[in-house]
Amino acid sequence: MRNIIEIRNLTMKFGELIANEDVSFDIEHEHIVSLIGPNGAGKTTLFNCVTGFYKPCSGQVTYYPEEDNKIDITGQPTHKICKLGITRTFQIVKTLSEMTVEQNVMAGAFLHTNRTSEARELARHILEQTGLTQKRDELGRNLTVAERKRVEIARALATNPQVLMLDECMAGLNQTEIKDVMNLILKLKDSGQTLLIVEHIMEAIMPISDKVVVLSSGKKIAEGSPQDIANNDDVIKAYLGEKYHAKSKKS
Amino acid sequence: MLAQVIVNGILTGFVYSLVAVGLTLTWGVMDIINFAHGDFLLWGMYTAFGLWSVFSVDPIFSLPVTIVLIFLLGYLTYVLIIRRVLNASGLTALLATFGFSMVLKNIAQLVFTANYKNVTNTIFGGDTIKLGSIYIRHDYLAAAIGSLILSLLVLLFINKTKTGVAIKATSINRSTAQLMGINTDGIFAFTFGLSGACVGAAASLMVPFTPITPSSTALYSILAFVIVALGGFGNIKGALLAGLLVGVVESVGGYLLGTSFKYAVIFMMYLIVMQIRPKGLFGW
């Protein structure tokens, strides 16, 4: 087991507001790492720092595309980071609304080809994989939230990333749809994908994660296996709440 | 001499501000680019001219008339045209206002011909105040003070009154504003009217020293575009200050480089300022 991304002492401030303070953790190759924490804990900010949307005030993000290849990606522009193999989705889904589902995915697929026919072929393959083939010719703006979230993932997958970062890709989905996404995530992991996931839905996160990192008020307050996290007093107090804890114990 | 130039710039600047405050209401708040804004000004000026030439009403007394009439023009523009393209893309609305601009301009030409019209012998006309080595024309001063007062009134109105805050709320989120019981359609119509009222007032204040012809106000439109962007879209305070800045830069630029360059200097300033503050000087 090797680390594919190492985050070290990452700090991000907006004026007076400290969004991330001295956060460090690793993302292991071909593992699912989840990032949880209350609203405003700095999860999305951390995402933005790793993917280059923000330039962190201090700290370092290191990426190991291969065993002995080390790249410092701190503050690199997003598109460069994407070309290196790290792609993300957005919490507030950003479907390309005047483009069809297939065109959405093709836009991602063009990263590694210049030919339209190849991009289309790759896109169709991914649409099949993500169960979107039926919706291929639908315009982005006509999709339901669940479909949009799926397109979001498919588009990111089309860039053929090593590390896929999903920002609340299950919020707003029902139980059945969440199960579908969970299965998709596990399938991706099996095919060699590394994933970093931000999510609120504990029922979905806990069963599939290899490791959970908890942020609160910008700081990392816990890191460990899902079981450890579910019983961690700090985490219960800051995030899960007594009720969830009691409920999860019952079941 | 430079002091004189700066004072002149400040005085014109206040008038620019008022025109721009009107534009920032529709452009910033409603996201509608009103190409007919300059033609509103034109019709305000012709109204003042008409009242002066037919009934010998001094522009300062026709001020309330132009305010009300151009308010109505704005209101009607919304009801007849803008309302129907509100949900289409921004450029569609722009096209509609462009068409309307053609209509207004050419009707003016039909009625008043292309010849320059001047309003003369006004109450404030001609006389000057002398402050040290600086001369200030009464009519310029009256226009500047009038514009400043009206701009501040609009600012107060938007920030302090119930309707003003409702305008802001509607601009932030139209459908949620509806859920508050705000008649957003009425708010938009009123905002367009208010925008017209601003240029209507500016028109009466300007006619004593501005010759009128159907094509003379297009430039004010363009300047108002720049001022609104410079101040940050929808920011009334921004438009006020940016108007002042543009007035001064125009005046000083013209003095130092020659009058043919005075507008180029403004546009240059815009490009430079925006490199430093891409959302305008006072943008959120």
Next chain:
Amino acid sequence: MVKINKLFIENSFAFVLLALFIIVPLAVGENADIHNIIIYILIYALVGEGWNLISGFTGQTSFGHAAYFGIGAYTVAVMGNKYDVVPWVGMLAGMLIAAALAFLINYQLFRLKGHYFAIATLAVSEILRTIFSVWPYVGGGDGIKILFRPENKALWLAIDVRNRLPFLYITLALFVAVFVLCKMLENSKMGYYWKAIRESHEVAEAIGINPQNYKVYAMMLSAAIAAVGGGLYVQFFKYIDSYVFSLDVSMIFVLVTVLGGIGNVYGPIIGSIIYYVLDLAMRRLLGGTASGLNLIIFGILIIVVVVYQPKGIMGIFDDIVNRRRLRKLKASQATTNASSNQTGGDSK
């Protein structure tokens, strides 16, 4: 053979239009007025295609395309008048200068978004207007009159005023070239990237697109196309002054494209046809007197068209196609499971 057939069927609309543009000028005989109108239609549609690349596909509204149009026009005029350079070469030079200028200016300007960018483009063309109105080399306030020198065949088409046909067909050929280029670009990586940037800057970055670069590519191409239009315009009109840089001129490109349908390769040509046919009809009906009554009616017509078809004329076609597609979909769902419905391309 099958491939060629498919090409014709998928683009049948384009071929019908092309046929009309070839036949109508011949059919109307020596009617110079109609020939002139057709030339205007083609020139403004051509520049509209260019404007469409940056503002329709890439979503960065420009109110200053007159800048590049003017550069193209002045380059042809100055080179032709002063150095006897053939307009072909002049147009090529104009394209290069316009593209270079677009690169230099917009690499910086693209830090601005939305309206802030639009106003900046307006500022650029207004600055050029001032410079050209005082610069003696380009004629200053007097502008440039293209010189007639029959012994010098350099200005090939300015020669015969009575017979516009050769010039008309050359303009048509250039328009077709630009149209085909735009259509090809739309379905290429470049086109997909432009549209992705238009829809969401952040998504574009997240899938590995450098928006800055692709916006600059679009602007350079767009500027070069506008310069071609300017080059054609000056040969046709034979006079140019700094008015060519004004907002009024920029707005014509915006108008024809939005009227026809923004973000659609057919938009500029359809819009341009509507615009000039309406204009001609109004002038014929009401006379081109100084009264401007024709312009009043014309303005009202623009409003009416926009109010009833906010998506542009092409929006009507889209609606028809969509409705037919929906009906087809419903029909196929009714008879079989939707699985058989996998044909149909991505021609949009």
Next chain:
Amino acid sequence: MLKVKNLNTGYGNVQILYDFSCEVKPGEVVAMVGSNGSGKSTLLRAISGIIKPFSGEIEFMGDRIDRMPAHKIVARGIAHVPEGRQVFGKLSVTENLMMGAFIVKEEEEKKIRLQEMYEVFPILAERSKQAAETLSGGEQQMLAIARGLMSSPKLLLIDELSLGLAPVLVERVFEALNKIRNKVTILLVEQKVQEALEFADRGYVIQNGRLVISGTGEELLKSDIVKQAYLGL
């Protein structure tokens, strides 16, 4: 109090709700549950007049409201807390609340209600001068609810109460709602089926725009349809 009869509606030519009927009685808390895209939010938007029905009737306190513009429906006593909170970000907390009372004419009355809201939601009093966009997600949700209550509605529609909130905050928002349930009739749309049905007196389950089952909260929680489809049991 509220009667929806055979409602068909949607956006443009896309139909979302089919032949939907439901009822809310005075003083009740009614929950609409169902998956995303099932049409719950569309129902609320139709009731509050943001979208118009294709066919069917909506009756409130005995009067048809389905053809009224949204702002008139508010005046009749229906407040709608929209999905995703939708607070006016650039306005202060107080200004947001005052907008909620837009239809109230008397200034005194408004001030009294403002004080009431500050008592129910003390956190909002603390932040009264701050721009709403600087509030956390949970605080914004409280603000959105309080803003809805400012018009003293007879019926409060709440869309996706818990969307995007951390578990601990969901608890807190439900607690806040508990404080006001005696004062106002509530129609709640919620994804968290368990919490919503535990909280509500009655519930309706929507699937693909159609009514599937309705009953008291307890009945629904025990029903097989709900258990299988939504609770993942």
